Amino acid sequence: MKGILIFIIVFGLLVFVHEFGHFIVAKKSGVLVREFSIGMGPKLFQKKRTTTTYTIRWLPLGGYVRLAMADDESKLDPGMTVVLQLNDKNEVVRIDASESDLPIEGIPVQVKKADLVDDLEISGYENGDEDKLVTYKVNHDATIIDKSHTELVIAPRDTQFNQATVWQKLATNIAGPFMNILLGFVVFLIWTFTVPGPATTKIAKVSPNSPAQIANITAGDNIISIADKKVSNFDEISNAISESKGKTLAIKVEKNGKVNTVNVKPKVKTVKKQKFYQIGIQAQSDDSFLARLKRGWDVAVSTTGLIFQAVGNLFRHFSLNKLSGPVGIYSQTSQVSQMGFTYVLAFLAMISINLGIVNLIPIPGLDGGKVLLNLIEVVRGKPISEEHEAIVELVGFGILLLLIIAVTGNDIYRYFIK
Numbered sequence: 430m431k432g433i434l435i436f437i438i439v440f441g442l443l444v445f446v447h448e449f450g451h452f453i454v455a456k457k458s459g460v461l462v463r464e465f466s467i468g469m470g471p472k473l474f475q476k477k478r479t480t481t482t483y484t485i486r487w488l489p490l491g492g493y494v495r496l497a498m499a500d501d502e503s504k505l506d507p508g509m510t511v512v513l514q515l516n517d518k519n520e521v522v523r524i525d526a527s528e529s530d531l532p533i534e535g536i537p538v539q540v541k542k543a544d545l546v547d548d549l550e551i552s553g554y555e556n557g558d559e560d561k562l563v564t565y566k567v568n569h570d571a572t573i574i575d576k577s578h579t580e581l582v583i584a585p586r587d588t589q590f591n592q593a594t595v596w597q598k599l600a601t602n603i604a605g606p607f608m609n610i611l612l613g614f615v616v617f618l619i620w621t622f623t624v625p626g627p628a629t630t631k632i633a634k635v636s637p638n639s640p641a642q643i644a645n646i647t648a649g650d651n652i653i654s655i656a657d658k659k660v661s662n663f664d665e666i667s668n669a670i671s672e673s674k675g676k677t678l679a680i681k682v683e684k685n686g687k688v689n690t691v692n693v694k695p696k697v698k699t700v701k702k703q704k705f706y707q708i709g710i711q712a713q714s715d716d717s718f719l720a721r722l723k724r725g726w727d728v729a730v731s732t733t734g735l736i737f738q739a740v741g742n743l744f745r746h747f748s749l750n751k752l753s754g755p756v757g758i759y760s761q762t763s764q765v766s767q768m769g770f771t772y773v774l775a776f777l778a779m780i781s782i783n784l785g786i787v788n789l790i791p792i793p794g795l796d797g798g799k800v801l802l803n804l805i806e807v808v809r810g811k812p813i814s815e816e817h818e819a820i821v822e823l824v825g826f827g828i829l830l831l832l833i834i835a836v837t838g839n840d841i842y843r844y845f846i847k
Contacts (some may be wrong), residue, residue, distance in 0.1 A: 431763060431766055432761075432763030432764075432766045432767075433771060434731060435762055435763075435765075435766040436758070436763065436766075437489045439758075439762055439773070439776075439777050439780070440489060440490065440611075440755065440762075441467060441468075441489055442493060442777070443609065443612075443777075443780065443781055444467060444492040444577045444786055445467055445492065446493045446608045446609060446612045447492075447605040447606070447608055447609050447784065447785075447788075447830065448466075448467070448492050448493060448605065449465075450463065450604035450605040450606075450607060450608030451494045451601055451604050451605045452481075452490070452494045452604075453604070454597075454604040455494065455496055455517065455579060455590070455601045455604075457491055458593050458594075458597035458598075458600065458601060459588075459597075460497065460588065460589070460593050460597070460601065461480055461494055461495055461496065461497035461582065461588035462480070462481045462495070462497075462583055462586060463480075463481065463482055463495045463497055463581040463584060464481065464482045464483075464493075464494070464495035464579065464581055465482070465483050465484070465494055465495075465755065466484040466485075466486060466492050466493050466494075466495070467484070467486070467489075467492040467560075468484075468485055468486035468487060468488055468489050468490070468491070468492060469486050469487075469488045469490060469491045469492070470486050470487045470488040471487050472484055472485075472486055472487075472577070472579060473485045473486055473487050473576070473591050474577060475580070477580055478571070479762075480570065480582045481582075482579060482580060482581050482582075483574045483830060484579065487771060489498075490545065490570065490755050495581070496589075496590040496601075497583065497584035497585075497588045497589045497590060498589060498591065498698070499546070499586075499588055499591055503594055503736065504543070504812075505512070505514050505526060505539055505543035505545070505546065505551065506540070507541055507542060507543075508539065508540065509526065509528070509539075509540050510528070510537060510538065510539050511524055511526045511537075511538055511540060511551075511553075512524070512532040512533055512534075512536065512537055512538070513523040513525075513535050513536045513565060514533055514535035514552065515535070515536070515565070515789075516534075516568065519565070519566070519846075520566050520567065520568040520571075521551060521565045521566065521567040521571050521603060522570075522571050522572070523535070523571060523572050523573075523574075524551075524567075524571060524572070524573040524574065524583075525573075525574045526573055526574060526575060526576070527574045527575060527576055527679070528576065528577065528578075529574075533574070533635065533780040536556070537555070537556055537557070537561070538551065538553040538554065538555055538565075538675050539553050539554045539557055539559075540552075540553045541553045541554065541562060545571075545573070545583045545584070545585070546584065546585060546586050546589075547585075547586055549567040549568075549583075549585060550565065550567060551564070551565045551567060552564045552565075552568060554783035556839070559602060562830055563595075563821050565584065568762055569585055570582060570583075571583050577620065581722070581800070591791060591812075591815070591832070595803055595806045595807055595812070598799075598803050598806075599800060599803040599807075601735035601806070601837050602796050602800050602803060603789075603796070604796075604798055605785075605817045606784075606785040606786070606788040606789045606796050607782045608785070609780070609782065609785030609788070610733070610782050610785035611657065611785075611845065612778075612781045613729060613732070613777075613778045613779065613780075613782030613783075613785065614726075614729045614782075615735075615773070616720065616774055616777050616778035616781065617725045617726075617729040617732070618726065618727050618729070618744065619725075619774060619780040620682075620725060620727040620771060620774040620778060621721045621722065621724050621725030621728070621807070622721055622725075622730075623769040623771045623774060624771050625714040625716065626714040626715045626716035626717065626720050626721050627662070627711035627714065627715055627720055627721070627723075627741070628661050628663035628664075628713070628715075628717050628726070629648070629662070629663060629712055629713050629714065630651055630652045630653070630660055630661070630662065630663060630664065630712070631649070631651045631652075631712065631713040632646065632647070632649065632650045632651070632667050632710050632712065632713065633648060633712060633714075634648055634649055634650070634709070634710070634711040635647060635648055635709060635710055635711075636671045636709035636710070636711075639696070639707075639708060639709020639710070640694055640695060640696050640707075640708040640709055641708045641709045641710045642709065643681070643693075644692065644693045644708075645689040645691060646680075646691060646708075649684075649686070649779050650683065650684045650717065651682065651683040651684075652680060652681070652682055653680040653681045653682065653688065654680070654681055655669040655670070655678055655679070655680050655681075656669060656673075656678055656679055662781050663712040664710075666701050667839050670695050670706050670707065670708055671706055673706060674706065675694070675695055675696075675697050675706055676694070677692050677693065677694045677706065678692070678694075678695065678708075678795075679691075679692055680692075680693050683837075688810050693708050695707060695708050696708070696709070717754045721749055729778065729815065732778070732779055732782055733782055736779075736782055736783050736786050737786060738767040740786060740790065742789065747754040755837070758780065759846055760792060760840070761776070762776065775821055792825060792827035793822055793824060793826070793828075794819045794822065794825035794826040794828065795825075795829070795831075798821075798825050802821070803836075809845020
């Protein structure tokens, strides 16, 4: 249960931050955001504020920002019956197209023709009276209740995403992945203050009867070099001991202001058939604010670099085992949740940066595919036709859907069957 709860929180936060990036930049660009949804499937909760409807849905796997588009689904087909609510200027301010048994209060109209994009007019027959055609003017900020019973603001052409400049579209498409990468950096900067500061070259503790104690190394000593190689942090000390493979090391130590060289033979320890070499020392941590801050930043940067390398390696040597979907993320989250809060934070940061980078891959269906189309528009000096763009998106979405199915199946096999 704990693992499921943490997974919902982690996955929900990743989706929220990603979609919030698209949302806020689209808003600032003058693009109408009709719906901001967290989760998929049937509605659990909805609240309309100004021109955006905020929705929480039952299935906590994904989310979306519904921008005003030319091919939006909220359109009125001839022959359908809607209920129109008018204001004191006889403008339509609310349209119930849900065909529900409990429509809003208003005038039932059988639609003959409707234009909610340019002319903002609805023509039809009131109460089924086909002898009299009535035309209603639609308010620019009118709302429409669609068949899923979600109430959204209509999408006049001047509010549509396609009417934005190429730079506004580019910024909107990049914003989602960027926010995930930014979240990863922020969480790593939080994580670094939940664990001891970075280990230094100064020794805090020496284990009894260890190789270090036998060589007269004591707490408070500072290691300067190992095998004539200077060390500046404890990771370099650990690497030098590990690379020794048990051979005697010449370690230069500063003790009470004096520098001495001692010979230390690392002791081998076997754990699950893996050999580890130790000399029995524990490093003193640097708990200063700046040291911790630098460590958090360095870990975030190195993690980003490793993920870029992993993505490149994926293209060179493709394997489904290198990919994880919601099932894989759940399994990993469940394992990490057993290890403690600090591990959950580090996992959240890593997976957020990963999500941001993967989403920037120029494949149709991902944000990177949209960014690629925007860059092509910049080079061409004019946008790709909506028909061609729709075909590219459709093909890309199909390929992406097949990949998701394959990854999910592989995750189920790897984590629950194998």
